[in-house]
Amino acid sequence: MQYPPLPAPAGNQAKEVGVVRIYSSLFILIILSLFALSGCGTDKEEWKDSQEWSWQSEGTLALINGQVQKIDESQKEKVCSEHFCEPNYIYSIEFARRKPVSPPAPKPTPTVTPKPPVSAELASYSHKILKTAEAWKKTKGSKEVVVAVVDTGVDVAHPDLAANIYVNEQEQKGATGVDDDGNGYVDDVYGYDFANNKANALDDHSHGTHCAGIIGAELNGVGMAGVAPVVKIMPIKFLSASGMGTTEAAIKSIEYATANGAHIISNSWGGGPRSELLAQAIQKAIDRGILVVAAAGNNAMNTDFTPHYPSAYPGVISVASTDDQDKLSTFSNYGVISVLIAAPGTKINSTVPGGLWAEKSGTSMATPQVSGAL
DSSP states (O other): OOOOOOOOOOHHHHHHHHHHHHHHHHHHHHHHHHOOOOOSOEESSOGGGSOOOOOOEEEEEEEETTEEEEEOGGGHHHHHHHSEEEEEEEEEOOOOOOOOOOOOOSSOOOOOOOOOOHHHHTOSHHHHHHTHHHHTTTOOEEEEEEEEEEEBOOOTTOTTTGGGBOOOHHHHHSOTTSOTTOSSOTTOTTOEETTTTEESOOOSSSHHHHHHHHHHOOOSSSSOOOSSSEEEEEEEEOSOTTSEEEHHHHHHHHHHHHHTTOSEEEEOOBOSSOOHHHHHHHHHHHHTTOEEEEEOOSSOOBTTTSOOTTTTSTTOEEEEEEOTTSSBOTTOOBOTTTOOEEEEOSSEEEEETTTEEEEEESHHHHHHHHHHHO
16 A cells, blocks of 8 residues: 655755654664564573574464464465465573473472571562562462463472462363363363473473462472462463474463463563464453563563564563662663563572572563562
């Protein structure tokens, strides 16, 4: 569609407009040259040494009869002439490179862990800034509230998390190899793994377990405590052991959380340009009254000018990161319009697989602070 040209300014006004356009173009070129979409969580190593976001894709997605489907490239021309299509973008987390660890067994016996004083659980500066001890006088959360952690999975046997993991009791009590609850997924006792297309979202990376602990680690005298120590964590995995995942898997994860009782969906990941299909999945969750929270990203950029997804989708609660001085973290994205809130995300201690704890930084860590508070 051709739009009519604007009337040209005259005289000095034309010169001023020309200068403005030159500077605007230079500004845009600078922004574009700096722009490299990044993920949302780092560990204690420098964030600048972490993986960077990529706009790579893995095939093509099509919306056919209301369902998102990955199509064979040989059928792309025909299918996309009749249906809406877009690239199957790759999403990731900004995380220091590490050797993936083996996933834990579905129901291992938790190892005995030394129990430090309860006060040690609240030693993190984040609890002081958030005033969680004061908040807990009113409520520590509720077992009726389900928070879906869409990430790399969760160590469901971690001694700080085991009692707060959402369990699909129909599948747990049902027959092996049978979809006992009729939700389309077989044996999904502990959520679902859309990265590998199998039941139970077990963490083979560590990022998801760390986020889960910030939300809902128990107040049990072990390790640390989450913002909401009484809650249910629904593990959903779409990021692999390498920290990568596709739009297709992200959409299925959001849809799974929406259909299976999540009240809040916490997303500490991002990357790629805007996806209409992912935007629609998120909007359906929001229309159901689900709160969708997402990390603002770790590029130290103004996302009012350079959107970061999925945090930039309408209705999503976008979260920036702050440090122990309650100031914006050096790595955090920001935006007067695009970022709704900030929370502690620098050097946060939380759970990691194997019944352990570790310190990590990123808007990935700030996001579950907000999810827990909600």
